[in-house]
Amino acid sequence: GGRRMSAEAVGPPADTVIVTVIKAEGVLAKDKGGTSDPFAEVKIGRQSHKTSAIPKTVNPVWNETFTLDINTPGSVLEIVLFDQDKGMIMSGSEFLGSVEVQIDSLNVGVPIEDWHTLQWNRKYQKKQEKVTGRVMLRIEAKCSTEGMSTDEVDELKKVPKPVRDVKKAEQLVEKGFGTLEVTVISAERLMAADRGGTSDPYVELVVGGKKMG
Template sequence: MIDVMFSVIKEGEGKEGEEEEKENFGKLEFTLDYNFTDNQLIVGILQAENLAAMDMGGTSDPYVKVYMLPDKKKKFETKVQRKNLCPVFNETFIFKIPYQELGGQTLVLQVFDFDRFGKHDVIGQISIPMNSVDLAQPLHEWRDLVGGEKEEVEKLGDICISLRYVPTAGKLTINIMEAKHLKAMDCGGLSDPFVKVVLQHQGKRLKKKKTTVKQNTLNPYFNESFSFEIPFGQIQKVQVLITVYDYDKLGSNDAIGKVWIGFGASGVGLRHWSDMLANPRRPVAQWHALCPEEEVDEALKKPLR
């Protein structure tokens, strides 16, 4: 009898332990609506509650990424809400998909914690197989987030840049040397890349320059130099923003990726700048991995010291 009672207690304790181990990632409020006239799936990201804290200070900088599987062709992102575990987004995104093709797709709503200095961590996600939703009427729901896999970072390519500063002349020379393994932006699997160099001082744009366009290549060779006059007293606060674009004759040029070097940068961008300052009058070359343009722009909005 004692043995039986003991086993029952042990079983109950095990269940409690399992419940305690169930992690809470928070929940997300969203809407779904389908416009049959225009073949549009309209996704509303309203707000989140009780998100997991991912930062050291016990908070997070959340944003939501919205995309369809399996193709992942079109991705949307909400704005980042700073230091907020119950953020309000109120943003709407539209996927143009014929109704007959929707059934085989899955909508993913993935909540990330924005990290200026590294990979963005997944807080949690919701996956909605479209064949499980009745789109005859709008859907408005709160759902619990579940643990999500880290999304593989898309490779945008690398760029080699040489920096040289002559303190006595107050002259900064930036040489755009070459790029490799750029993301293909054109239908034929190639791109027409060129590079834009923007010089900023304490966030204020000073000058910008552009390289020539290289046709039909993912591995362009530029070797183009640009010189700027920067007094020695200002060089510590200078930012160099380098964006690789795909030239488009008919529409707007698409950004392939961006690099931030100098004041406020981190990682390779800061180290390259420090190496240049430590070696006056000598050119210092360095390869940089391109980052998404919106990611760099978001990081630049943070106050710098």
């Protein structure tokens, strides 16, 4: 028998995707003047970002970039185009077409810029109507821990847990691991610096020799 080949993932999986909605062409004209006011919605699960609406065109140019988190394997990136709601008369923005991209199909760190044909999608338009046009996207899946050593990745994973050692926390922040959140709870037996036998205490936070706030 022949030798079986198995595909193995190279490097860590992507945890973010950067999407640039560049432009679209030939989208459906929904308005009386033979144009639309198109905008795009970029979605992964419950995450959603919108481009600006480009007035009176069927060939909108956006060049707007969004970053979304990849929370679960098998995530689907959706780009949905709408004709912007005109106000009181319209019942809502009208569907112009959508594109779905499987995140797992992307190679980490390799941006892909290409045209995608707009399709009808039942989620956004119950009764199927004509969909025309295409949208140009630049998509790149990225891994925020790429280039880090195993030890550094392990440290990064620990950061969300409270660190009680102040020096340890300071070292992690200086290395760029996450953010430092400090809760000043209370103090006692401070020196009375005022004539009335009290003080007006405040706290200064210094990280890496830099005063915060």
